[in-house]
Amino acid sequence: MRKIIVQKFGGTSVADTEKIKNVAKIVIKEKENGNDVVVVVSAMGHTTDYLVKMAKDLSPNPSEREMDMLLSTGEGVSIALLAMAIQSQGYDAVSYNAMQAGILTENIHSKARILDIKTDKLKQNLKDGKIIVIAGFQGVTEEGEITTPGRGGSDTSAVALAAALNAERCDIYTDVEGVYTTDPRVVPHASKLKEISYEEMLELAHAGANVLHPRSVETAKLNNVPLRVRSSFKLNNLGTLILGVDKMELNKPVAGVAQDLSQARIVVCDVPDKPGVAAKLFSKLASENISVDMIIQSYARKVSNTNDIAFTIDKSDLNKTLVALESLKAEIGVTGDIEVDENIAKVSIVGAGMIDRPGVASLMFETLAKQGVNIRMISTSEIKISCLVDKAQSAQAVKALHTAFNLDCCDIADVKGDLPNV
Amino acid sequence: MRKIIVQKFGGTSVADTEKIKNVAKIVIKEKENGNDVVVVVSAMGHTTDYLVKMAKDLSPNPSEREMDMLLSTGEGVSIALLAMAIQSQGYDAVSYNAMQAGILTENIHSKARILDIKTDKLKQNLKDGKIIVIAGFQGVTEEGEITTPGRGGSDTSAVALAAALNAERCDIYTDVEGVYTTDPRVVPHASKLKEISYEEMLELAHAGANVLHPRSVETAKLNNVPLRVRSSFKLNNLGTLILGVDKMELNKPVAGVAQDLSQARIVVCDVPDKPGVAAKLFSKLASENISVDMIIQSYARKVSNTNDIAFTIDKSDLNKTLVALESLKAEIGVTGDIEVDENIAKVSIVGAGMIDRPGVASLMFETLAKQGVNIRMISTSEIKISCLVDKAQSAQAVKALHTAFNLDCCDIADVKGDLPNV
Numbered sequence: 001m002r003k004i005i006v007q008k009f010g011g012t013s014v015a016d017t018e019k020i021k022n023v024a025k026i027v028i029k030e031k032e033n034g035n036d037v038v039v040v041v042s043a044m045g046h047t048t049d050y051l052v053k054m055a056k057d058l059s060p061n062p063s064e065r066e067m068d069m070l071l072s073t074g075e076g077v078s079i080a081l082l083a084m085a086i087q088s089q090g091y092d093a094v095s096y097n098a099m100q101a102g103i104l105t106e107n108i109h110s111k112a113r114i115l116d117i118k119t120d121k122l123k124q125n126l127k128d129g130k131i132i133v134i135a136g137f138q139g140v141t142e143e144g145e146i147t148t149p150g151r152g153g154s155d156t157s158a159v160a161l162a163a164a165l166n167a168e169r170c171d172i173y174t175d176v177e178g179v180y181t182t183d184p185r186v187v188p189h190a191s192k193l194k195e196i197s198y199e200e201m202l203e204l205a206h207a208g209a210n211v212l213h214p215r216s217v218e219t220a221k222l223n224n225v226p227l228r229v230r231s232s233f234k235l236n237n238l239g240t241l242i243l244g245v246d247k248m249e250l251n252k253p254v255a256g257v258a259q260d261l262s263q264a265r266i267v268v269c270d271v272p273d274k275p276g277v278a279a280k281l282f283s284k285l286a287s288e289n290i291s292v293d294m295i296i297q298s299y300a301r302k303v304s305n306t307n308d309i310a311f312t313i314d315k316s317d318l319n320k321t322l323v324a325l326e327s328l329k330a331e332i333g334v335t336g337d338i339e340v341d342e343n344i345a346k347v348s349i350v351g352a353g354m355i356d357r358p359g360v361a362s363l364m365f366e367t368l369a370k371q372g373v374n375i376r377m378i379s380t381s382e383i384k385i386s387c388l389v390d391k392a393q394s395a396q397a398v399k400a401l402h403t404a405f406n407l408d409c410c411d412i413a414d415v416k417g418d419l420p421n422v
Numbered sequence: 423m424r425k426i427i428v429q430k431f432g433g434t435s436v437a438d439t440e441k442i443k444n445v446a447k448i449v450i451k452e453k454e455n456g457n458d459v460v461v462v463v464s465a466m467g468h469t470t471d472y473l474v475k476m477a478k479d480l481s482p483n484p485s486e487r488e489m490d491m492l493l494s495t496g497e498g499v500s501i502a503l504l505a506m507a508i509q510s511q512g513y514d515a516v517s518y519n520a521m522q523a524g525i526l527t528e529n530i531h532s533k534a535r536i537l538d539i540k541t542d543k544l545k546q547n548l549k550d551g552k553i554i555v556i557a558g559f560q561g562v563t564e565e566g567e568i569t570t571p572g573r574g575g576s577d578t579s580a581v582a583l584a585a586a587l588n589a590e591r592c593d594i595y596t597d598v599e600g601v602y603t604t605d606p607r608v609v610p611h612a613s614k615l616k617e618i619s620y621e622e623m624l625e626l627a628h629a630g631a632n633v634l635h636p637r638s639v640e641t642a643k644l645n646n647v648p649l650r651v652r653s654s655f656k657l658n659n660l661g662t663l664i665l666g667v668d669k670m671e672l673n674k675p676v677a678g679v680a681q682d683l684s685q686a687r688i689v690v691c692d693v694p695d696k697p698g699v700a701a702k703l704f705s706k707l708a709s710e711n712i713s714v715d716m717i718i719q720s721y722a723r724k725v726s727n728t729n730d731i732a733f734t735i736d737k738s739d740l741n742k743t744l745v746a747l748e749s750l751k752a753e754i755g756v757t758g759d760i761e762v763d764e765n766i767a768k769v770s771i772v773g774a775g776m777i778d779r780p781g782v783a784s785l786m787f788e789t790l791a792k793q794g795v796n797i798r799m800i801s802t803s804e805i806k807i808s809c810l811v812d813k814a815q816s817a818q819a820v821k822a823l824h825t826a827f828n829l830d831c832c833d834i835a836d837v838k839g840d841l842p843n844v
Binding site: 017020021051054055057058059060062063065066067069070072073076077079080081083084085087088094095097099100144145146 | 442473480495
């Protein structure tokens with residue numbers, strides 16, 4: 001029984017015809033390894049930006065249906081070109097758009113989720129020896145309407161295909177060499193991880209590491225599909241394998257440090273201290289589709305019988321949030337101001353091994369204290385601790401934590417990650 | 423009962439977003455006239471050339487299936503952008519690719535003919551007040567494979583849609599103002615025809631006038647769909663109406679003069695004068711997909727019992743033709759040379775009214791004689807007379823014929839076209 005490998009190539013990997021030839025070589029090598037290969041491709045380089053620009057020329061607010069029609073053409077180009085490049089090397093290949101590949105989604109434009117993938121035709125093609133090239137970032141509804149999956153969609157398409165085809169692995173080829181212990185632009189001696197668990201990857205992604213979109217990791221976790229993130233330009237580097245925590249060789253206390261500079265902190269001052277007020281506030285925000293990340297409610301002041309509620313949101317939701325809060329102020333009896341701080345950063349450490357190691361949180365706080373970094377909010381999950389700090393001190397905090405948790409490394413070898421004595 | 427107008431816009435009409443806005447205005451104006459509007463659009467400007475160039479970078483001979491996949495993306499962009507432009511003016515519009523529009527073709531890549539168009543969804547959309555924007559130059563097979571129709575395909579798609587929808591008219595918007603009595607680059611005072619019959623248009627097209635591809639005219643004739651050719655940039659000009667000869671106001675003896683510089687003449691010398699030889703020769707060429715236009719066989723020479731066979735072909739088929747003839751020479755016993763002349767031109771006069779007017783042919787020959795133009799081959803149909811002349815004298819011949827048949831005109835008014843006394 002031949003194994004199926006799903007490969008996914010992002011826009012930078014297919015940015016021009018020379019790069020497409022390079023991708024064809026990678027695909028053919030996997031086929032030569034004795035595997036069946038299904039390739040998922042994004043639109044070439046800046047195609048999507050170019051298409052969006054033309055749309056904005058024509059309409060300030062183009063309909064989502066027509067945007068989906070427009071953007072889906074980008075992958076139409078790259079799949080056909082890649083199939084040609086593979087064929088020109090003497091291999092049988094066929095390209096399919098989402099409609100032809102049978103990638104069925106919800107009937108929601110611009111952020112549709114995949115419902116089902118019809119694999120009969122694909123399996124027959126593989127049996128016939130064909131390499132299949134499929135358009136990422138698109139799907140089709142039962143009614144034949146073209147949809148797109150929203151951010152991270154091509155990765156998610158690839159993972160969903162791997163799950164539907166019961167593939168051995170899904171390889172995400174991109175312009176980075178793998179998942180790093182932290183952003184190498186902040187810490188130059190950050191090291192590439194050989195492996196990481198789905199859960200850690202999810203926390204890193206949510207904490208601001210942009211390698212993979214959380215939805216693709218969630219889909220991989222749900223279907224137990226091993227994911228490999230690697231560079232399409234440095235092939236001697238195997239990248240990072242993302243897999244179930246039970247299958248990992250090494251369970252480090254801290255796998256990585258992340259920073260997220262996209263959040264804003266809001267403090268609603270002098271909120272009446274009575275039941276149901278916080279619920280009203282956050283259900284209002286939820287109804288406006290605003291995601292709230294960290295939340296802190298202060299102790300109630302005895303004199304005024306009020307407290308302050310602080311939380312963080314994505315900066316892109318700031319205006320929407322302030323409008324929602326303003327409309328709510330009278331209703332819940334807020335007497336104080338609404339304070340906004342955009343000069344903040346969320347610094348997080350992530351590691352599946354921190355559960356059994358109580359010293360991790362205190363080492364984090366001590367490290368930040370030694371650097372004179374003031375912690376303004378804290379939130380924790382089972383495998384993550386996040387601290388809100390001043391934006392100006394964020395890089396310094398990341399560097400110090402990276403060193404403190406023994407993540408510094410000079411080569412791309414695997415990180416030891418032993419917890420130092422604390 | 424509202425009337426349906428099908429409009430077709432070529433690549434130059436939608437070359438950039440400004441031009442797409444212009445097209446949206448034209449579409450909306452037709453809707454405001456109280457008609458239902460279905461628009462067929464080609465790919466933007468030079469998109470197709472750009473896609474072909476990338477394909478050639480990857481493969482000297484890309485597969486026709488993948489070329490069809492690739493080229494169909496061109497219209498995918500223009501239909502979505504045009505739908506957005508229409509929507510931004512407050513009108514309801516929806517774009518469909520060929521798969522969504524149900525344009526069913528044969529399972530032949532790069533030159534598929536339309537078999538059927540499913541109109542239920544389209545008719546419902548029109549009933550709902552929507553303007554429909556459909557991708558030209560593409561179709562889909564029963565199996566969901568994408569096809570393209572070959573040259574002139576977008577015009578043919580538009581006409582076939584007009585026929586399927588029982589449309590009032592099909593308007594072909596292009597970069598010329600209509601059909602002229604001859605090529606205005608050759609005769610600057612050529613005049614635009616107000617109307618012309620399908621048959622005349624077909625003969626003009628085959629005789630080298632490049633306004634419409636013959637297949638679209640044939641489809642219009644077969645389904646009795648009136649066609650209007652007009653400019654998308656000069657809207658006060660109604661262009662030329664192409665319709666059944668029975669519906670024309672005026673039946674001119676000669677509607678136009680055409681020249682075709684794309685042919686080469688071949689003379690096969692000393693062919694045995696016995697039955698079946700010509701049949702063998704031309705069936706060989708037919709089996710190689712070579713179209714032969716004019717044919718002349720000389721009287722047999724008594725002494726050698728041989729004759730010469732002369733014919734014209736498209737220059738692009740020249741090499742293929744010579745190879746075929748060489749392989750045939752021994753088989754049919756040709757003893758002479760094969761002569762090739764590429765410095766020829768075919769000059770034709772076309773007119774549905776020439777049938778009842780015996781003076782037309784002789785006026786043509788006299789006119790050419792007066793100009794010292796030697797006629798090397800003649801062929802005739804019911805509504806066309808073609809003469810093969812030296813290429814160097816072609817423009818002179820066209821000008822003289824244009825004057826002799828009273829087609830000279832200084833404005834764009836309709837041509838009188840009375841036959842002069844001969």
